[in-house]
Amino acid sequence: MTNVQETSIDAYYDLDLTSQEKEVMRAFAVLGKSCVSDVAHFLGWEKSTVAARINMLKNPIEVKGKGKLAYVGKRNSQATGIMSMFYTMYVEQA
DSSP states (O other): OOOOOHHHHHHHHTOOOOHHHHHHHHHHHHHOSBOHHHHHHHHTOOHHHHHHHHHHHTOTTTTTTSOEEEEEEEEEOTTTOSEEEEEEEEOOOO
16 A cells, blocks of 8 residues: 555545546555556556546546646556656646
8 A cells, every 4th residue: 555645535435526537536546656657557547547537637627626647747647657657646736
């Protein structure tokens, strides 16, 4: 089990998301900063499914008022070793 910030756990449970979006956010709550390949590997999903959910979650127009993901840079994926774009959970401050 990975140490997860209490604020990340609270943010996950406060979200009004679809079931797939919740699963992606749960993966980020456990994995921390991550990429499409690593989340897909963690969930056992196709990368295209994860990429579509990440695109919805990182787009503030589509998910206004929901928790979302923020881009944090590029590094190598743990699942593939390929340089990938990494995201992390982003929660707007009240």
